[in-house]
Amino acid sequence: MKLNTAYNPKDVEERIYKLWEKSGCFNPDKLPGKRTKKFSVMMAPPNITGSLHLGHALENTMIDILIRMKRMQGFKTLWLPGIDHAGIAAQNVVEKSLRKEGLRRQDLGREKFTEKMWAWKEKYGHIILGQLKKIGALPDWSRTRFTLDHDYAKAVQEAFIHYHKKGWIYRGERVINWCPRCETGISDLEIEYREEKGKLYHIKYPLADKSGFITVATTRPETMLGDAAVAVNPKDGRYKHLVGKFVALPIQNRRIPVIADRGVDMDFGTGAVKVTPAHDVADFEMSLRHNLPKIKIIDEKGIMANTAGPICEGLKAIECREKVVAELQKFELLEKTEDYVHNVAFCERCSAKIEPRLSKQWFLKMAKLSESAIKTIKSKETALHPKKWEKMALNWLKNIRDWNISRQLWWGHQLPVWFCKNQTGVFNFQFSISKQKKGKNKIKDDNFIVSLEKPKECPICKNCEMEQSVDVLDTWFSSALWPFATLGWPQKTADLKTYYPTDYIASAREILNLWIIRMIFSGKEFTGKSPFKTAHIHATILTKEGKRMSKSLGTGIDPLLLIDKYGADATRFGLIYQNLGNQDIRFAEDAMITGKKFCNKIWNATRFVLLQTENFQFSIFNFKTISKLKLSKYDKKILNDFKKTKKEIEKQLEKYEFGKALRKLYDFFWHDFCDVYIEKSKQQSANPKLAKNTAQILFYILTNSIKMLHPFLPFITEEIWGGLKSEGLQTDALIIESWPK
């Protein structure tokens, strides 16, 4: 076997990956030998929007390391890959590309637009998975899933129906986060807050009996058009005498009451707050306590509705603000304005300003589900790693609110809800809530049924063609089923039986609540078992300056460029080398250079050892013939160091300390083996008594090191292994070789 003096990844990687693909051994059904124990992991399915970033590269390298090691250790290993349809995110990407042609999704209509989405998915869906190959990730390509696949969709519908039967799904009118650009409701987790310089407007509301004014402070004066009350704290001496009186709402000339509510902070602003039930979450809740009307003044596009009054109708909310302020000034009702910095909510996906808005949505009751998730985490049925995330998760679960699972999007799973065309449901929120509290599941004023198939006959009017709800489910509703829906649930498949629950999942911390926890309670609910034994919340990769890597800031680093520059193994090395269990990695490219140098070191150590074999017959591969009597102290030391290193690595990987394991291996191979033993071996080889033993030990340490290095540096090790094989070593491909004993 002739090796060049330097390792060149470009000559190797593509060829080696093809070899693995051809071997089929990514598929656990095709693995050789009896494998009684299984090890399974679900890939976090990337979006059809994204391209590979360093987070994916790190996450999937960690999983790949575990899978490769476990496969060598004789486990039946499944790593299941897939793609997420990513509702709002994907829809926005396609909408953006349409906008370049001057089109909006509404111009195409739902059906045409959805066709575009599917075309997009066909074109881009597999690109990111293909990119994973470049980093050496080898999941079971034969089991690739997509969250809108036919079978998967069925699982999603079944899940909805299950919850509905339990009485946990209800339809309600609530103030939710509304994105006027996407024209959909979104969850609390899909908004981001940014600090913005605004103004705090102090507005005088005249008392109805003309005895004076009450001044309220607000950042959004335009919402006063929908006010239903002025609220003060019941303990506030300044306003006690006003509670129960009425004020004349300026511009709108409506009479609204002054109410007392414990939720009002006496120390903020004037201590009196305007209440806009239809456009503020806190005000909405207050309106329930005081039975106030909920007047919607802003429509789904963020335009003032006719309820906003003749002078404001048709204006954008921000234009309306100016108009309202001008009107107030005209009547000398604007007491003062102050500069005020506050957090403003934006749509995470399109950066439009969120407009809280009263809207009819579907909710999933969280009380029982969060309880079950809390139990699962506390009992360690699923361990969160590192442990500090447990607290975060439990804290979120304890304060959880019902989950708004409906979205007014076009890309996603439509609800298995069918409406009667003839009977228009008259919906009353308070009515339905009180009914539910008494445990009565039937909300008789709604005109729908829940069913997997379209009913042949409408059970409500017996006369109409029922129409399916146009809403789709929150994308996370379907991702929450990922660990078992991908294995065939609700069918009782062999895969489900064999591979569920899975052993490990790796995830970025920002989706701990969005995804990990929701998988936990979904798994418990539908299968009785939590979907994974360990959820590893891995480090976030930051820029060297400690800033978030993001495309929009131009701070992202493309892993494909790193692979091109240093090779896949060196890139893996660099990522794992920096991953030492801390929450953040300040990305330093130095580590990839270290990785590249290490690959070269391994390469040349191999060249040296092979030179030593030239004088011997193939019996050198039989390590049983190493003479224990002839061991020098250096022989003993390296054999002992090797044993210690192996133990240490297994221990660290058991704890998911990938970086520590890699550093251990690095130190052993470079310093103990190359710097010391190889140098000593040169002297020993000159001694005829020791020569054969030395060569055998060199070979033994090298081959077993290559095995242990393989999960970390799969390409170079497989390439070297192939070379050893051509030298006459009786062996399979390294990927299915057995772990050192």
Next chain:
RNA sequence: GGGCAGUUAGUUCAAUGGUAGAACGUCUGUUUUACACACAGAAGGUUGUAGGUCCGAUUCCUACACUGCCCACCA
């Protein structure tokens, strides 16, 4: 506003109740039977600030500062 981390060599990070280590970078030397992507060696740190416990703290405790993250309906 509440909570969680981190702050150590030029850079990215380790470690430890008893005078701090690695990688990359820098400097000097070396082509010695794999590797100059190497080898041998060197320089480089009053371990964020201020207190406290201790014979002794970078390590434990308390404040503070800065950085990052999570949670939260303050108009």
